[in-house]
Each structure stands twice: as structure tokens, then as C-alpha cells.
Amino acid sequence: MLQSKFYFINDEYYEKFKGLGLLENREMIDGIPHGRPCYYAFKEPDSKIYWMIPFSSKIEKYQKGYQIALNKYKICDGISFGYILGEKKAFLVQNMCPVTDKYITNIYIDKNTSAPVTIPHKLQIELNTKIRKALRLYRKGTKIVLTMALDIEKDLIKELEN
Numbered sequence: 001m002l003q004s005k006f007y008f009i010n011d012e013y014y015e016k017f018k019g020l021g022l023l024e025n026r027e028m029i030d031g032i033p034h035g036r037p038c039y040y041a042f043k044e045p046d047s048k049i050y051w052m053i054p055f056s057s058k059i060e061k062y063q064k065g066y067q068i069a070l071n072k073y074k075i076c077d078g079i080s081f082g083y084i085l086g087e088k089k090a091f092l093v094q095n096m097c098p099v100t101d102k103y104i105t106n107i108y109i110d111k112n113t114s115a116p117v118t119i120p121h122k123l124q125i126e127l128n129t130k131i132r133k134a135l136r137l138y139r140k141g142t143k144i145v146l147t148m149a150l151d152i153e154k155d156l157i158k159e160l161e162n
Contacts, residue, residue: 001050001101003043004124005116006084006108009052013103017155021147023054023095038108039099040091040119042131048160049098049153051131055089062090077130077137078144082123085110093130094146098153100160 001007014022023037039052056062062079069076078094108117119127138145 001041001104003041005041006038007041008038008105009099009103010105017152020152022097042128049100049156051096052099053091053093053096055091059088059090077133080126082119091127093134096145097147097149098156100156
């Protein structure tokens with residue numbers, strides 16, 4: 001896996017960590033099953049665990065939450081906005097989850113170029129900064145992350161040790 005690329009997580013991961021606040025796998029949209037979420041990958045140095053950040057096309061929904069946080073705290077580290085393949089997306093740092101290579105199915109490929117999907121370097125820096133900050137705060141007990149990410153991380157560390 002490469003940092004700052006986009007990946008899909010397999011069904012086994014969602015089954016194993018069901019009930020721990022992950023975004024829904026293959027959610028229903030207008031009665032039609034939609035594909036599983038795609039995630040932006042961030043890796044801390046000297047770790048075998050990647051922190052995955054889902055993104056969403058539900059801009060209006062997340063813009064409201066973003067604005068509420070800005071009004072209340074003057075900053076919002078849980079959500080960022082940027083473009084993927086020319087479309088605006090909400091990057092949900094607040095919904096990040098840890099994963100290992102074992103649970104990755106494939107990389108997100110641009111069907112027009114057959115190359116891995118990328119984002120501008122400036123957005124990568126912004127996301128990586130917010131992810132590091134969110135992890136630091138979350139590990140100190142601040143409820144910035146909505147998933148049970150530390151519980152999942154502990155389980156993944158045990159898996160890696162065995």
C-alpha cells in the first residue's frame with residue numbers, strides 16, 4: 001500500500017469490526033446498494049497500520065457540520081473538503097479507522113487513465129496534518145474520532161504480533 005492513495009477495504013474487515021462505528025459497507029442509496037466506501041491512506045512512520053479516511057459526495061450534509069464546528073470552535077479538524085477526479089468531496093477525518101494490508105482489496109483507479117487516483121499535494125498536506133492532530137488528541141482522550149479506532153488498532157496490533 002502507498003500513503004496518500006485511495007483504497008477499498010474488504011468485507012472481512014467490516015464483519016470483524018462491526019458495531020465499532022465504521023461507516024456502513026455497501027450502504028443503500030435510494031434503495032440501490034452502493035459500493036463500499038473508499039478511503040484515503042495515511043501511515044505513521046515505523047508502523048504497519050494505515051489510518052484510513054473515508055470521503056463522501058454528500059457535501060451539503062458535511063458542510064453543515066463543518067460550519068457548526070467553525071462557529072463553535074473556530075476550527076474544524078474532523079472534516080476537510082477537496083476534489084477527486086474533478087468532483088468536490090468531504091474527507092471525514094472524524095470517521096477514520098486503522099487497517100492493515102490484510103484488509104485491503106484494491107486501489108482506487110481512474111478509469112480514464114488507468115492510474116491510481118491522486119489529490120493535489122496541498123490537500124495531502126492538509127489531510128495528513130489533520131490526521132496527525134486527530135490521532136494525537138484521540139490518544140489523549142479527546143473524542144474527535146467517531147469510530148472506536150483505538151479498539152480496532154489494538155486488535156490489529158495483536159494480529160500483527162501473531
